[in-house]
Amino acid sequence: MPMGKPKLIRITTVPLSLEKLLEGQLAYMSQYYELIAVSSDKDRLERYGKHEGVRTFPLELTRRITPWKDLKAVYRLYRFLKKERPQIVHTHTPKAGIVGMMASYFAGIPFRLHTVAGLPLLESTGIKRQLLNFIEWLTYVFATHVYPNSHGLKEIILDSGFTSDKKLKVLGPGSSNGIDTSYFSKAQYDLTSINEIKARYYIPLDDFIFIFVGRIVKDKGINELVSAFNRLQRIHPHSTLLLIGDYESDIDPISPHSLDQIINHPKIINTGFKQDVRPYLAISDVLVHPSYREGFPNVLLQGGAMELPLIVTDINGSNEIVKHGENGLICPKKDEDSLFNAMCTIIEDKTLLSELQANARPSITGNYERRLLFNAIHQEYEHLLKNL
Numbered sequence: 001m002p003m004g005k006p007k008l009i010r011i012t013t014v015p016l017s018l019e020k021l022l023e024g025q026l027a028y029m030s031q032y033y034e035l036i037a038v039s040s041d042k043d044r045l046e047r048y049g050k051h052e053g054v055r056t057f058p059l060e061l062t063r064r065i066t067p068w069k070d071l072k073a074v075y076r077l078y079r080f081l082k083k084e085r086p087q088i089v090h091t092h093t094p095k096a097g098i099v100g101m102m103a104s105y106f107a108g109i110p111f112r113l114h115t116v117a118g119l120p121l122l123e124s125t126g127i128k129r130q131l132l133n134f135i136e137w138l139t140y141v142f143a144t145h146v147y148p149n150s151h152g153l154k155e156i157i158l159d160s161g162f163t164s165d166k167k168l169k170v171l172g173p174g175s176s177n178g179i180d181t182s183y184f185s186k187a188q189y190d191l192t193s194i195n196e197i198k199a200r201y202y203i204p205l206d207d208f209i210f211i212f213v214g215r216i217v218k219d220k221g222i223n224e225l226v227s228a229f230n231r232l233q234r235i236h237p238h239s240t241l242l243l244i245g246d247y248e249s250d251i252d253p254i255s256p257h258s259l260d261q262i263i264n265h266p267k268i269i270n271t272g273f274k275q276d277v278r279p280y281l282a283i284s285d286v287l288v289h290p291s292y293r294e295g296f297p298n299v300l301l302q303g304g305a306m307e308l309p310l311i312v313t314d315i316n317g318s319n320e321i322v323k324h325g326e327n328g329l330i331c332p333k334k335d336e337d338s339l340f341n342a343m344c345t346i347i348e349d350k351t352l353l354s355e356l357q358a359n360a361r362p363s364i365t366g367n368y369e370r371r372l373l374f375n376a377i378h379q380e381y382e383h384l385l386k387n388l
Helices: 015-021 025-029 042-052 067-084 094-107 126-142 151-160 191-200 222-235 256-264 278-282 298-305 336-348 350-365 370-385
Strands: 007-011 034-039 055-058 088-092 111-116 145-148 208-213 239-244 268-270 286-289 310-313 328-331
Touching (some): 007 025, 007 094, 015 042, 034 042, 034 067, 034 094, 042 055, 088 094, 088 370, 094 126, 111 126, 126 151, 145 151, 191 278, 208 222, 208 278, 208 298, 222 239, 222 256, 222 336, 256 268, 286 336, 298 310, 310 336, 328 336, 328 350
Parallel strands (some): 007 034, 007 088, 088 111, 208 239, 239 268, 286 310
């Protein structure tokens, strides 16, 4: 192995994934490795690099199926890798995975790692599903190691026949990044600051607040959430639904009816994307995450650390973080009635609510502290590099 720090390249499709899904991780790893971050959106990527103290390389990537652009990206990345000659290339997100693993394979990179943090293909059908299945399989062919970020996701990969068990490994208890529980702590917010935030959005001080944090898209269960809340609000008028996130109408739009409800319902508030979600978690009573598919959702770790009970769907990742009746409630996915009943139960059963609140933060701090996961990833790199 060459003298000095080993060289590590981390790749995502868009810089937002570096900023949020891998927050703080590249800065931590740069203590041990010469690190380069690769992603699209040159200006935003460069800002990220300066903030984290790492080198960057812009690469044009899209989240859509764009074969010719993708092949150009593979070639450009291949040339970059041949020049840099890293020991490890580690990719995240589907498009970065296939482009990064293919280019790394042809460039002869010894360790080609891909983290799987969810499978968008699970909600696809027909020819599109067949194509996405093939791309997923091919990504794992080019990779030397594949890291599902939940045990449930590992089982889905095996059941789908994408690769063999010997290539797969879940690091620690799951998650791609863990959570800084000192940062996500409700102790930083007193009653005065909480009331000020509520007043800013004209939320009555005694309202019961359900919060959703994430992309406002169909696959996150927004259609079911809006409909369930609309029904609940007629029974419990002192309730508010707070949505923290942006629409992605060009990729996965919600129904026109749901969009109309979000815009016009007086007790549904959409703030748009927020860099810091802690103030909004601090004013809320319950986090609802009725997603159709996940890897290992960070927002559940954040909400739990902020002492919020969690209402989730029975999917991998979510059902590993939430224990039904202990730190939250689990209901079937795409089931509006079950979601409505869970929301009613948690707002009406004060004893249950108190128990879930008491268990919420300990369930996260005991398992998903960020430094533990960072160390697990670092140790995995070191284990691989010993074989060079």
